[in-house]
Amino acid sequence: MTQAGTERDVNAASASVSPALRFLQVAFVRLGVLPFLLLIAIVVFTLLSDNFLTQRNLLNVARQSTYLIMVSMGQMFALLTGGFDLSVGTTLAITSVVGATAMVAASVAMPDVVPLAIAIGLLAGFAVGLSIGIVNGIGVALLNVSPFMMTLGMASIGFGIALYMTGGVPVYGMPPAFADVFGFGSWLGIPAPVYVTAALILLLYLLVNWTRLGRYFYAVGGNVKAARLSGINTRLTLFTAYVLCGGMASISGLLLTARLETGEANIGASMPLESIAACVIAGVSLRGGVGRVENVVLGALFIGLIQNGMNLARIESYLQTVVIGVLLILAVVADQLRLRYMTGARD
Amino acid sequence: MSAAAAQERGSPAVEGAPLLRLEAITKRFPGVLALDRVDFDLRPGEVHVLFGENGAGKSTLISIAAGALRPDAGRIAIRGKPIQLHSVHHARSLGISAVFQEFSLVPQMTVEENLFLGAEATRSGLLNKRELHRRAEAILARLGFPLRPRQQVGFLARAEQQMVEIAKAFRSELSVLILDEPTASLTERETDQLFRLIEQVKRDGAGVIYITHRISEIRRIGDRITVLRDGRYVATVPADTAEEELVRLMTGRVIEQIFPQIAFSPGRTVLEIEHLSTADRAVSDVSLTVRAGEIVGLGGLVGSGKSEVARACFGLLPLAGGRVTFEGAEVTGASSRQMLERGFFYVPPDRRSEGLVMMRSVRENTTLASLDLAEFSSGPWLKRAAERQAAQRLAERLNLQPPRIEREVDHFSGGNQQKVLLAKSLTREVRLFAFDEPTVGVDVGTRVAIYQFIKELCEGGAAILLISSDLPEILHLTHRVYVMYRGTLRAELTGAAINQETVLGHFFAREAA
Numbered sequence: 001m002t003q004a005g006t007e008r009d010v011n012a013a014s015a016s017v018s019p020a021l022r023f024l025q026v027a028f029v030r031l032g033v034l035p036f037l038l039l040i041a042i043v044v045f046t047l048l049s050d051n052f053l054t055q056r057n058l059l060n061v062a063r064q065s066t067y068l069i070m071v072s073m074g075q076m077f078a079l080l081t082g083g084f085d086l087s088v089g090t091t092l093a094i095t096s097v098v099g100a101t102a103m104v105a106a107s108v109a110m111p112d113v114v115p116l117a118i119a120i121g122l123l124a125g126f127a128v129g130l131s132i133g134i135v136n137g138i139g140v141a142l143l144n145v146s147p148f149m150m151t152l153g154m155a156s157i158g159f160g161i162a163l164y165m166t167g168g169v170p171v172y173g174m175p176p177a178f179a180d181v182f183g184f185g186s187w188l189g190i191p192a193p194v195y196v197t198a199a200l201i202l203l204l205y206l207l208v209n210w211t212r213l214g215r216y217f218y219a220v221g222g223n224v225k226a227a228r229l230s231g232i233n234t235r236l237t238l239f240t241a242y243v244l245c246g247g248m249a250s251i252s253g254l255l256l257t258a259r260l261e262t263g264e265a266n267i268g269a270s271m272p273l274e275s276i277a278a279c280v281i282a283g284v285s286l287r288g289g290v291g292r293v294e295n296v297v298l299g300a301l302f303i304g305l306i307q308n309g310m311n312l313a314r315i316e317s318y319l320q321t322v323v324i325g326v327l328l329i330l331a332v333v334a335d336q337l338r339l340r341y342m343t344g345a346r347d
Numbered sequence: 348m349s350a351a352a353a354q355e356r357g358s359p360a361v362e363g364a365p366l367l368r369l370e371a372i373t374k375r376f377p378g379v380l381a382l383d384r385v386d387f388d389l390r391p392g393e394v395h396v397l398f399g400e401n402g403a404g405k406s407t408l409i410s411i412a413a414g415a416l417r418p419d420a421g422r423i424a425i426r427g428k429p430i431q432l433h434s435v436h437h438a439r440s441l442g443i444s445a446v447f448q449e450f451s452l453v454p455q456m457t458v459e460e461n462l463f464l465g466a467e468a469t470r471s472g473l474l475n476k477r478e479l480h481r482r483a484e485a486i487l488a489r490l491g492f493p494l495r496p497r498q499q500v501g502f503l504a505r506a507e508q509q510m511v512e513i514a515k516a517f518r519s520e521l522s523v524l525i526l527d528e529p530t531a532s533l534t535e536r537e538t539d540q541l542f543r544l545i546e547q548v549k550r551d552g553a554g555v556i557y558i559t560h561r562i563s564e565i566r567r568i569g570d571r572i573t574v575l576r577d578g579r580y581v582a583t584v585p586a587d588t589a590e591e592e593l594v595r596l597m598t599g600r601v602i603e604q605i606f607p608q609i610a611f612s613p614g615r616t617v618l619e620i621e622h623l624s625t626a627d628r629a630v631s632d633v634s635l636t637v638r639a640g641e642i643v644g645l646g647g648l649v650g651s652g653k654s655e656v657a658r659a660c661f662g663l664l665p666l667a668g669g670r671v672t673f674e675g676a677e678v679t680g681a682s683s684r685q686m687l688e689r690g691f692f693y694v695p696p697d698r699r700s701e702g703l704v705m706m707r708s709v710r711e712n713t714t715l716a717s718l719d720l721a722e723f724s725s726g727p728w729l730k731r732a733a734e735r736q737a738a739q740r741l742a743e744r745l746n747l748q749p750p751r752i753e754r755e756v757d758h759f760s761g762g763n764q765q766k767v768l769l770a771k772s773l774t775r776e777v778r779l780f781a782f783d784e785p786t787v788g789v790d791v792g793t794r795v796a797i798y799q800f801i802k803e804l805c806e807g808g809a810a811i812l813l814i815s816s817d818l819p820e821i822l823h824l825t826h827r828v829y830v831m832y833r834g835t836l837r838a839e840l841t842g843a844a845i846n847q848e849t850v851l852g853h854f855f856a857r858e859a860a
Contacts (some may be wrong), residue, residue, distance in 0.1 A: 211727045212718045219715055222704035229663070229702070230696055230716035230771070231684040289706045341376075 016166020029341045032283035032332035034295060037327070038302055045309030050201075052312055059190070065304030066197040067252045068274055072282075072300040073204050073274040073293060074248025077241040081221040082288025083140060083147030085242065088275055090158030090247040091129045094270030095161045095253030099125020107175045121174065126258070127252050132158055133246015137239035155272070162265035171263030182258035189313045193255045200251070205293045217241055222289025270321070277328040278303050280335065288324035364427030366391050366554040367412065367523050369744060374407050381407040383578045386419070387573055389523060389554040393567050396586065399559045399575035399597055400762060400790035405558050409525050412556065413445035414438030423460060425522075436465070442522030442553075445619050446512045446529060454501030457509055458494050459483035462518055471620070486514050491540055506533050506649070513541070524548055525556045528562060529789065534649060540725035542568050560790050562590050598792045605795055606823035607802045612640040613826065617779045617810035618691070620660065623669035629655040632669075632833045635777060642801065642811040642843075644825030646818070648854055652834040653814050655694065657781040661693040663688050671722070677747060686714060692777040696814075698761075698783035702768045705757040709747065710738040712756055717774035741770040746796065762793030769800055780804060781812040786820065796826065822847060830854060 045052040055339070073090050078085040103121025110117060132154055139150035184190040208214035219227040220237045228234050249271070257263055282299030284291030303324065310320050374382040384405045389395050397405045410416040411423075414432035424432055425441060432438045435445070448850075462483050468475040483496040491508040494503075500511060509529065516524055524545075530538045545555055545568055559565060565572060569586035574596040581596050594605075606649040617640040618637040623630055629652045638641045647653045658664050659841050660671050662682040671679045673689055695701040703712050714734050718724050723734050738752045745766040747759075755769055765785070772780055782801065786794045801824065805811050815821050821828055830853035838853040 134390075175465040210729050210731065212724050212729060213727060215711065215715070215718060215729065218707055218711065219704050222706050223701070226695075226704050227715070229661075229683060229693060231682075231687040233684070234714070285706070289704060346730075 003074065004105065011049070016221060023342070028334075029338055032338060033331055034282055034298055034302065037281065037317045037331075038298070038305070041305055045091060045305070045313065048127040048309070049312040050200045052309055056302020057308065057312070061301070061308045062194055063191045064308065065301050065330060066191075066193040067256050068271070068278060069197050069297050069300040070248050070252035070255075071268075071271050072275040072278040072296050073200065074245035074252075076279050076284055076291050077217060077244045078147065078151075078294065079276070079279050079284045080217045080223075080288060080291050081241045081243075083223075083238075084151070084276060084286075085147070085249075086151040086272045087136060087154040087158060088133060088245065089271040090162070090248035090267035091246055091264050092253035092256065092271055093131045094132065094158045094162045095125040095129035095250045096260075096267055097256040097263045097265050098128040099168050099254055099255055100174055101165065102177065103178065104171060105172075109234060114177050115275045117175055122254055125254050126247070126305065130243065130247050131252060132256070133249075134239075134241040136246065137242035140242055141238035159197040161263070164266050166263070168265065172261075174257075174261065174263075176261075179258050179261040183261065184254055184259070193259070196255060198231050200248070201293065201297055203283050208293050213237070213240065218289050219290075241338070244246050272305070273328070274303055274324065275300075277324060277331070280328060281331040285335075286332075362494075365389055366426060367556075368424040368427075369408070369412060369423075369713060370407065370422040372411060372418045372423075374404075374411060374416065375419050381578050382411075382580045383579070384416070385575065385582075387412075391522075391552045391554055391555060392549045393570040393617040394549065394555040394557050394586075396565050396569040396572040397556060397575065398565070398593060399581075400573050400792050403575040403597075403790075404578040405575055406527065407657055408580075409445060409447075409527060409556060409558065410827075411448075412438075412523070413443060413525055414444070419800040424754055440517065442520050444516035444521055444523070444730070445515055445520075448525065448531070448814070450508055450512050451502050452508055452511060453489050455499065457497050457499055458487075458503075459496035461500050462486065462496075464515075466518060482518070486517050490514055490517060490544055504650075506537055509533065510537070513544075514611055520546065520564075521551075522553050522829075523556065524553060527558045528560070529557075530559070530561070556775055560794075562593065565593075568630065587679070594791050597790070605791065605798070606819075607798055608824070609642065609802045609824065609826075611641050611804055611826040612806075613641040614808070617674060618812070619658065619670075620656070620674040620813035621670040621672075623656065623659060623671065624667040625655060625659045626665040626667045628667075629664070630705055632836075633831075633836050634669075635829050635836065635839070637709070637810045637812050639778070639806060639810045640808050640828040642805050642813050642824055644821040644828040645812060645814045645831065646816070646828055646850060646854065647709050647831035648823045649816055651854075653831040655829070655834075657693055657812060657814055660690060661781070687721075687775070690776055690778035691781070692716070692775075692779070693781045694772055694783060694785060696787060698768045702771075703756050703764060706755055708753050708755055709742060709759075709770075710735060710752040712767050713741055713752070713770045714774050715736040716771055723774075727821045737774060738770070742766075744773075745770055756784055762789045765793060765797065766788050769797065776807060779810040779812065783814045784815070784816060786815075786817060818847065818850065821845075821850060 008229060036315045040054070051057055071092070074084055075088060101123045102124035103117055106117035106120040107114065136151055136154055139145040140147050182192055187195070208217070216227065216232050219232060220229065220234050224234050253268065256267055260267065278299035279291065279296050280286065281302060282291070282295035306323065306327070307320060310323065367389040369385065369387040371384040371386065372382050377459050385404065385408060387408065397408065399405050407416065414435045417432070423432060426639065430441070449681060453464065454855050456464070458849070459479055465481050468482070470477045485613050487494050487496065490510070490513070492514060494507060494510055498499055503511070513529065523544050529541060533541065534577055541724060557569065565586055571583055572586055572588065572593065573583045574581040574593070576597060584596070615637050616638050620636070621634050623633045630777050633656055635643070645653045645656065655664060659666055660686070662680070666680055669679070670677060673686070673691060676689070678686065699705060700719070704715070714723055714737060716728065722737070723730055735752070742750050748763055756764055758766070783799070785797055791796070801811060813825060822845055825845065828850060830837045830840070830850060832853065840849060
């Protein structure tokens with residue numbers, strides 16, 4: 001009785017339309033939950049800490065978020081095609097370890113040509129990260145392994161290899177120039193990783209919105225049968241999605257390695273969760289076929305913002321993971337709610 | 348809830364009142380007024396047909412009657428007593444059961460488990476499986492459905508799943524049965540079975556709300572028809588109202604004839620199939636030709652392999668033997684991509700599952716099969732302005748309603764989704780169109796538009812293969828007809844031989860023998 005009563009009240013409320021509420025509802029259906037979350041987060045943290053809304057801190061958030069932004073954009077491709085990639089964390093780790101090891105070896109072999117040593121390290125790390133994406137792609141696209149099992153398996157394999165290679169000890173001894181440029185370098189007051197990320201955002205934005213391949217990701221994720229009937233090579237499209245995901249995680253891993261100045265096997269453990277959370281909060285559909293690059297960037301920035309704000313507010317890091325989990329679930333609930341409004345708009 | 352139930356029992360039924368009355372029902376969705384003060388009433392023992400184009404509000408109205416949606420305004424009364432329907436479950440407890448087009452079955456569960464889902468018989472807290480089995484058998488026997496209660500639903504054909512869905516309505520006392528295009532996936536025989544059942548329901552004093560687009564069904568089982576248009580009530584008329592009048596009420600315009608006159612001018616052979624067999628045996632040893640400027644019908648029962656012939660030529664099914672020649676070049680075993688490039692376009696029957704990417708825009712769907720053309724891309728880059736113009740042009744040509752090409756396909760009505768599917772085939776140069784059940788689940792207005800569309804293509808010199816289970820469509824539109832039966836070609840008919848008796852005779856060919 002009470003439940004029915006409240007439902008009636010809700011209906012009555014939405015029918016009698018307070019214009020402000022109506023506007024909020026339409027905005028929610030149009031834009032999703034992210035703008036609301038961002039607004040709430042900014043207000044709350046500004047109230048909690050004086051240092052939050054300062055230029056210095058916001059630049060800090062931007063720099064800290066770059067690693068997650070890159071991984072999340074990669075993750076988006078897997079999600080667009082209706083799958084996901086749980087091995088992004090591992091990709092980060094193995095990229096870091098292999099890249100650092102190769103760089104150390106190269107700089108020992110030829111201490112005079114530092115740029116070459118750095119390039120060798122970068123290439124080695126990128127190649128191994130990319131190859132994780134390639135194996136994922138082969139498994140998902142050609143062998144029809146479910147993305148869940150395939151990427152979970154690869155996560156275990158990659159992590160195992162990274163630990164085995166290093167014995168669990170960080171890899172030291174990279175040329176200082178590497179960290180100086182890619183980790184701590186800045187130009188016009190803006191950190192180097194931010195430039196790299198900005199370039200990648202632009203690149204992927206173009207790829208997704210202005211190329212055939214980009215369109216095909218949506219089509220394959222939205223309806224693989226319709227895509228096939230439209231003459232699209234669905235397997236190649238799926239494969240490419242995972243390779244892109246691996247590549248993005250790999251670049252992120254290299255930049256993070258530069259920042260940490262060591263190759264580490266246990267960086268990126270939180271990346272699968274955080275990248276999927278960033279995408280979902282940004283309105284990327286877990287069913288595939290829906291999602292926008294610019295929103296994913298905002299989603300990742302939002303998570304960075306939350307973490308930064310909680311740090312400033314002296315919230316314990318263990319509790320922070322709780323908050324991220326809660327936000328993720330809230331975002332999915334909001335997505336469902338939105339879906340209900342939207343399907344209601346049909347005949 | 349319990350208080351409400353008590354109240355319902357408390358107030359007496361009003362004598363002579365209709366079984367179900369919906370009064371001034373209004374339902375608003377964000378941005379859309381789906382129903383605008385619609386009236387509807389259902390008497391005991393009648394079949395009341397809801398008639399209207401896709402998007403007229405029929406589905407919304409029955410969803411409200413079935414308790415799945417709550418109206419924003421208006422009154423609902425059962426046997427004269429005002430009532431609020433809180434949920435489908437609540438409606439069902441009052442004897443109102445609906446069979447929607449989208450099934451609510453659990454594929455992994457058996458027929459009997461699905462039948463009693465949510466109303467399982469228990470004995471001291473545990474499932475009483477023997478009792479459930481007995482009751483399931485009783486219901487299926489009463490309805491005459493050839494289903495085994497312990498079959499897993501996921502393995503059943505669509506028609507059989509629908510039987511399960513209908514049987515669910517009969518598990519408890521029934522006073523209002525709502526059927527939403529129930530015959531769309533049924534064969535002739537299953538349809539007869541269903542109609543006998545409806546007769547029985549009527550005799551028991553229950554009422555039936557029936558949605559259909561088929562005039563012949565209205566004639567057979569309907570008593571009254573309520574016509575909706577654009578979310579508004581238009582009229583309630585007797586079931587023997589002339590078809591032209593119904594179409595006029597529904598569309599607001601007069602349609603002289605549903606099927607256009609087509610001037611055939613058969614030219615060169617475009618598609619030639621010789622002794623084609625597929626690896627899965629759905630097609631065996633089929634030979635046929637399609638020429639430019641003619642419409643060739645491919646008829647047969649559901650599952651006769653008629654669809655598979657086109658799919659095999661379009662690179663969707665692995666072949667076991669035979670030759671396919673297209674425009675003089677052998678293309679046996681070519682991929683969908685290659686066939687598209689050569690000018691063969693296959694329009695699939697199920698727009699939702701195979702035809703369209705539902706959550707993407709009309710624009711993206713329209714051009715999806717043609718992004719490789721220089722018109723829409725150069726190298727990897729899309730020409731989005733050209734794409735937008737093409738989509739806009741086609742939306743206007745096919746009269747897409749509303750003409751908003753950036754809107755998601757999912758938010759359009761079925762008929763308009765079908766238009767998007769057709770638009771897809773117009774974005775590139777096509778010499779052979781294979782339409783697979785092009786008018787399933789669309790209203791008469793859209794149907795006429797689609798026939799006109801096919802006519803124009805044919806008279807423009809295209810070759811057309813029309814695959815259809817809809818007999819009138821085959822009879823009235825085609826120049827030649829092939830009839831399939833269990834994977835083989837049964838007959839080729841031309842001219843006067845294309846009549847109902849001959850074609851139907853081949854549909855069932857040797858089944859009796």
